[in-house]
Amino acid sequence: MAGDGPGGGAPLEALAQQQQQSPPPAQQQQQEGKEPKVAVITTLGCKYCKATKAALQGAGIAFTEYDLGQQLEVLSQVKSATGQSTVPQVFVGGRLLGGASDVVPLAESGQLAALLAASQAPPLPAELQALLPRAAAAAKAAQQQAEAAEGDPQCAQHRALAAAMRAALGSPGRTFALSAAADWLSKSQGVPTDGAAAALAQLQSAQLLTLPDAPATAVSQRLLATQPRAAALLVADAPAPTQWSQPLNGRFEWFGGARPAAEVAASLRGSILNLYDKHLTDGGKKVDYARLKADPAWQEFVTATAELQKVDLAQLASREERMAFFINIYNALVVHALVVFCPGEGTLGRLRWFDNISYLIGGTRWSSNDVEHGVLRGNAPSPASLFSLLGKPQWAGRTFKAGDQRAALAIQPVDPRIHFALNCGAASCPPIKLYSPETLEFGLDAAARAFCASEVQVDGAAGELELSMILKWYGPDFGSRRQLLDFLAEHLPEGPAGELRQLLATRPPVLALARPSKATKPASKAEVQLNSTLAPMVVLAGINPLANFLQGQADYFSTLGLPQWLVQWGHPGNMAVVLVAMGCYGSGYLGWRIRLSDDAGEVATAQDLHPKLAIGMTAFFALGALGGSMSTLMQGKDLWSSSHFTTGIIGLVLLGLQGMLSAFFDDDPNARGLHAYFGTAILALFVIHAALGLQLGLSLSA
Incomplete structure (x- = not known):
């Protein structure tokens, strides 16, 4: 894609080695008094835009930057002119050169400098030459207006007064009496005694001072006279959250009403x-x-x-x-x-x-x-x-x-494109990062196209479609499998989209192979979602807090008068079904069919069912461990003296390790073989576990 060429943005390890300060939007980088021969369309907070500018600066190449992040009409016209809706877009000689993955290597190799030496034409195409400078001027005016509002002298005075009060009276988490603040204003700041309450009220309205015991109460002369010892707290000293469960914006209560x-x-x-x-x-x-x-x-x-x-x-x-x-x-x-x-x-x-x-x-x-x-x-x-x-x-x-x-x-x-707005794991950026009802459609479309261009690979010859894990986790949001494929065909670049449509017309369904997202650390949503291969460990971790209550639960169930046959054989019967259906068939048989079968359809079915049944088996085994433990305790037996219990715990731990092995499939071809043989060994352990359970049950009957 030209927002980043087919295949997306440049790998970060190939980018400029040192970040330099970028110019304000549309500020021209001058070189020997000449107009820059390069123009770059960017947006705020785009790391690939930053990387492109760093590479150009590192190569000593002057450029003009146009930040169009909130100018929907201009962005639409740029898309009409270039066919691209992502950024960065770099222009040389009146044509679109490409995005980060195209331009960074050219700049670092010196090829871009040679290209510029031979170019005499303006960087922007004719249809954009007047449009972008006008947009830049409008953006600059808006920025100056915003800076002027932020630089309100009265706001600055309030902040300075609060900072001085903090130095005299405040410290993290410390409150002080309103009367102490009024005395300080009079003695240190020369505020008349009858004006102290008004000064404190201004700090309160500016969200610089709060009354923690009565946050909705306005500071007034009456309050100062009747409750001089009322606690006041500078917002800068309000305790910060220390635990995840504490709301990040709950340090103090907002005074007054809110904007829309x-x-x-x-x-x-x-x-x-x-x-x-x-x-x-x-x-x-x-x-x-x-x-x-x-x-x-x-x-x-x-x-x-x-x-x-x-x-x-x-x-x-x-x-x-x-x-x-x-x-x-x-x-x-x-x-x-x-x-x-x-x-x-x-x-x-x-x-x-x-x-x-x-x-x-x-x-x-x-x-x-x-x-x-x-x-x-x-x-x-x-x-x-x-x-x-x-x-x-x-x-x-x-x-x-x-x-x-x-x-x-x-x-x-649900609009499934929201997943790409919440996660910029693609190799180029959508130009809109601040959404409004007016920019929503354009921004979501650009985000989806940027993501699909870098995170979806079509192999027409093999009839395979390689997907990001995000599309696996959130597949139901896209509808049926065919609806997902149609969505991808609509949002992929022209070449891969054509390949996919041809596959859909001639060889449906396309075999979808999930792969991890290439999102970068640490803010990407893709990184912090659950990898389904680790689900066994998650299940175990979720059950562990219940272990302390097992004996109490067993004592409770013992009072219910349950039939002895149910207490003794209910757990073994259920676990036998799980072992045969989910273990031997789902984990064992289907796992080996993936490795040995020559039938692509059978392999695809096995690839779909195998991990689900393996996870289900682990979940039911973990839950069964609770039931079996209570059954044993209800019959007056010690858990750790039982070989059946010990082999069950070992098996659950090994299942967790087995699930983790699949995370290395893409990096180590031997991991799949190890996974297969290790899984077979675990199943053998559970067969032994079942035999020990049968022996335990018979011994309890004796």
């Missing part, structure tokens, strides 16, 4: 994009989160997030308004949590991270999962839920349960 919800979300997303762009380093390879957190603008962003507490979500009347609002909020929330907490460690930790990080919005706590699955995915279950992993998401519970008023905000029908 859409305006608040857009403002927050714009602030975080500016910070993200400012602290992209090393040629766009990474974000310097330490410097971002130390930036004064970060503290202003953190304070501003509290306004979400008071927004009225009922104002989001249309589908487009709700989608734009929650996409902006999700992306701001994830970056906010990354800066404050860093991502969770390990698969289970990452799942918990997404389920816990949250904002208070409209008086209610919203986790990132609530936003994504509850609203944007139409109140669907998480793809990490057990039944979703087993291929039966319809059996899983909804994100918003019955009676949860948030369910009324769920987007129906």
Whole structure:
């Protein structure tokens, strides 16, 4: 794609080795007094744009930059002229040269400099030569207006006063009496005694001062006279969240009303994009989160997030308004949590991270999962839920349960393109990162095209379609398998799209082979989703907290008067069915058919069923371990003295390791062979486990 050429953006390891400060949008890089021969269309917060500019600067090549991120009409005209909707787009000699994957190698090899030496034509094509400078001028005027608003002298005075008060009275988490603040204003700042209350009220209205015991109470002369010992707290000293479960914007209560919800979300997303762009380093390879957190603008962003507490979500009347609002909020929330907490460690930790990080919005706590699955995915279950992993998401519970008023905000029908707006794992960037009802359609379309161009590979000769794991996790959101393939054909670049349509017409269905996303660390949604090969360990981890209650549960069930045959043989009978149906057939037989069968259809069916049945077997074995343990305890036997119990625990651990092996299939061809033989050995262990269980049951009958 030309936003990045077919195949996407340049690998980050091939980019410029040192990031230099980029110029303001549309500022011309002069070289020997001549107009630049290169023009670059970019957008805020795009690492591939940053990488392209770094490569050009490293090669000493002057360029003119046009940031068109929020100019929908101009972006539409650019797409009409170039056929591309992603960025960066680099122009030389009146034609589109390409994106990061095309331009960075040319700049680093010196080929671009040679090309420029022979070029005398203006960089932009004729239809864009007047359009982009006008757009740049409009963007510059808007930027100056925004900077002027931010630089309001009164706001600056309030911040300076709060900083001075903090130096005198404040410290992290420390409150002080209103009277102490009034005395300090009079003695140190020369504020008249009768004017202290008004000065404190101004700080409160500016969200710089709060009354933690009565946050909705306005500071007044009357309050100062009647409650001089009332506790006051500078917002900068409000305790920061220390646990994932604490809302990130709950440090203090927002004073007064809030702006319209859409305006608040857009403002927050714009602030975080500016910070993200400012602290992209090393040629766009990474974000310097330490410097971002130390930036004064970060503290202003953190304070501003509290306004979400008071927004009225009922104002989001249309589908487009709700989608734009929650996409902006999700992306701001994830970056906010990354800066404050860093991502969770390990698969289970990452799942918990997404389920816990949250904002208070409209008086209610919203986790990132609530936003994504509850609203944007139409109140669907998480793809990490057990039944979703087993291929039966319809059996899983909804994100918003019955009676949860948030369910009324769920987007129906689901637009699957939201997954590409929440995750910029593609090798080029959609030009729109700040969504509004007006830019939503253009932005989602561009995001889908950018993702498909780099994350979907079509092999017409082999009749195979190689997909990102995102399309596997969220497959149901795209409809049936055929509907997913039609979606891909619509959004792929022209060449691969033609190959796919030909396959669909001549050799359906296309064999879909899932592969991990190429998303980069640490902010990509793709990284922190559950890899289904690790599901066995997740199941075990989820069951472990119940172990402490086993004896208590056994004591309870012992009081129910259950038939002895059920207590003694119910568990063995159920586990025998699981071992034969899911173990021997699903894991053993189907696993070996994948390796040995020459029938492509049989292999495809086995590839689809094998992991689902293997995960199901592990889940039922883990649950069965609970039932078997209670059965043993109810009959007065010690667990660890039983060889049956010991072999079961060992088998469950080995199943977890077996699942992890599949993560290495793409990197090590020997891993598949090891997986097959190791799995067969585990099944043999469970046959021994079953025999020991039969022996245990018979001994209890004696």
